[in-house]
């Protein structure tokens with residue numbers, strides 16, 4: 001899982017968080033000054049905007065990488081083991 005850089009809007013320290021979490025409505029505490037940062041798509045703060053943009057980009061890249069992996073043909077076909085059960089073998093009734 002890729003992470004993105006976040007810069008604290010108060011103390012300006014830089015830390016990282018996972019791109020998958022950094023979405024509209026997410027909030028987290030700065031590890032340095034403990035202020036709670038809110039991440040919203042319509043945020044006006046340049047630090048928040050940048051972090052959101054980077055997270056969106058990282059998620060897109062992950063999605064594309066995942067899609068490429070899924071599209072590749074895999075040998076993992078379901079091995080359906082033939083059910084070799086007793087099929088009317090004991091049918092002698094004469």
Ligand SMILES: [Zn+2]
Nearest residue numbers: 008011030033
């Ligand atoms: Zn801070």
